[in-house]
Amino acid sequence: MTKTLKVLGIESSCDETGVALVEVRGSALPVLLGDALYSQIEMHQAYGGVVPELASRDHIRRVLPLTEQVLAASGQALADVDVVAFTRGPGLAGALLVGAGVACALGAALGKPVLGVHHLEGHLLSPFLSADPPEFPFIALLVSGGHTQLMRVDGVGCYTLLGETIDDAAGEAFDKSAKLLGLGYPGGPALSKLAEQGEGTAFKFPRPLLKSNNLDFSFAGLKTAVMVQAKKLAVAQDCAVEALPPQMLADLAASTQAAIVEVLVKKSLIALKESGLKRLVVAGGVGANRSLREQLNAECAKRGIRVHYPELHLCTDNGAMIAMAAAMRLQSGQQTASEVYAFDVKPRWPLDMIQIGL
Numbered sequence: 001m002t003k004t005l006k007v008l009g010i011e012s013s014c015d016e017t018g019v020a021l022v023e024v025r026g027s028a029l030p031v032l033l034g035d036a037l038y039s040q041i042e043m044h045q046a047y048g049g050v051v052p053e054l055a056s057r058d059h060i061r062r063v064l065p066l067t068e069q070v071l072a073a074s075g076q077a078l079a080d081v082d083v084v085a086f087t088r089g090p091g092l093a094g095a096l097l098v099g100a101g102v103a104c105a106l107g108a109a110l111g112k113p114v115l116g117v118h119h120l121e122g123h124l125l126s127p128f129l130s131a132d133p134p135e136f137p138f139i140a141l142l143v144s145g146g147h148t149q150l151m152r153v154d155g156v157g158c159y160t161l162l163g164e165t166i167d168d169a170a171g172e173a174f175d176k177s178a179k180l181l182g183l184g185y186p187g188g189p190a191l192s193k194l195a196e197q198g199e200g201t202a203f204k205f206p207r208p209l210l211k212s213n214n215l216d217f218s219f220a221g222l223k224t225a226v227m228v229q230a231k232k233l234a235v236a237q238d239c240a241v242e243a244l245p246p247q248m249l250a251d252l253a254a255s256t257q258a259a260i261v262e263v264l265v266k267k268s269l270i271a272l273k274e275s276g277l278k279r280l281v282v283a284g285g286v287g288a289n290r291s292l293r294e295q296l297n298a299e300c301a302k303r304g305i306r307v308h309y310p311e312l313h314l315c316t317d318n319g320a321m322i323a324m325a326a327a328m329r330l331q332s333g334q335q336t337a338s339e340v341y342a343f344d345v346k347p348r349w350p351l352d353m354i355q356i357g358l
C-alpha cells in the first residue's frame with residue numbers, strides 16, 4: 001500500500017495568516033487537501049504599511065480558527081495530521097514566532113513531529129501546486145515584497161543563487177512608487193491596475209543594472225525618479241501629486257511598471273540563455289503582475305521556453321506553499337521532521353544556505 005502523510009502548513013511571516021493541509025502519496029506530487037487564508041491588509045491600511053506588533057497579535061487571533069476551518073473543509077481531524085510545518089523565516093520576528101509557537105505546541109500536544117520551512121522555498125515550489133507543474137531543473141525568478149532573486153533550481157533543496165537585488169526588491173519598488181502616487185498599501189496591485197489605463201512609454205524611468213555584466217538588480221533609484229517626475233508635474237499643475245489629472249497618474253504608474261518589468265524580463269532571459277535551460281518558474285507576489293506575465297510569456301514563447309506560475313491566488317503569501325514545501329522536502333529526503341519542540345525563527349535567512357543546513 002502507498003504510504004500517505006498529511007502535512008499541516010502554517011504561514012505567518014508577514015501580514016497574511018495562511019494554513020493548509022497537503023497529502024503526500026508515495027512519490028507522486030503532493031496534493032492540496034484544503035487551505036485557508038486571512039489577510040491583514042485592511043488592518044494595516046490605516047498606517048500605510050505593515051505594523052509588526054499588530055501583525056503578530058492578529059496572527060495569534062487567526063491561526064487556530066483557520067486551522068479548524070481547513071480541517072473541517074478537508075474532512076480531517078487534528079489527529080490525522082502527521083507533520084506540522086511552519087514558516088521559520090525570513091520575515092518579521094514576532095510574526096514568525098506566532099506560527100512557530102503554535103506549530104510546535106500542536107506538534108507536542110499531538111505527539112507529531114514539526115518542520116520549519118524557508119518562506120522563499122515555499123514561493124519557489126508553489127507552482128508545483130498548479131495544474132501545470134514544472135519539472136527540474138529550471139530558472140526561478142523570485143519576486144516578492146522583500147526579495148528579488150534569480151536562482152538555478154536543480155531539485156528540492158538544490159538552489160544556486162545567480163543574482164539578486166542589491167537594494168530594494170521589485171515588490172518594494174511597486175509599493176513605494178504606489179505610495180508616493182497616493183495609491184495606498186499594498187501598492188503593487190493598485191499600481192498595476194492603474195497602469196492599465198496609462199502609457200508605459202510616457203516617462204522614461206531608469207532601468208538600473210540592465211547592462212551590468214551580472215544578474216543583480218537595483219530598484220532603489222526608481223522610486224526617486226518617479227518622485228522627482230511626479231513632483232515636477234505637480235508643480236506645473238499647481239496641485240498635490242495625488243491630485244494630478246487621472247491620465248497623468250496612470251501614465252506615471254504605467255511607466256513605473258514598464259521599467260520594473262523590462263528589467264525583470266531581460267535579466268530572466270539572460271539567466272535562461274547563460275544556463276541553457278528552457279524552463280522558467282516565476283514565484284512571489286509580483287508574479288501576479290499581468291504585464292510581467294504577458295511580456296515573459298511573449299519573450300519566452302519566441303525562444304521555446306516554458307514559463308510556469310503558481311495559481312494566481314497562490315502568488316502572494318499562503319499556507320499551501322508552506323505545507324507543499326515541507327511535503328516536498330520530506331518526500332525528497334532533504335529533511336526529516338523533528339520531535340524537538342524547542343523552536344527558533346530566522347528573520348534573515350538566505351535561501352541558498354538551507355542546503356548546507358544553516
Ligand code: KG4
Nearest residue numbers: 144145146171188189285286288289316317
Ligand atoms: O510574496 P508576497 O506576498 O510577500 C512577500 O513575501 O514579500 O509579495 C508581496 C508583494 C508586495 O510588494 C505586493 O505589492 C506585490 O507583491 N504584488 C504585486 C502584485 N500583487 C502583489 N506587484 C505588482 N503587481 C501585482 N499584481
Ligand code: ZN
Nearest residue numbers: 123144316317
Ligand atoms: Zn512571500
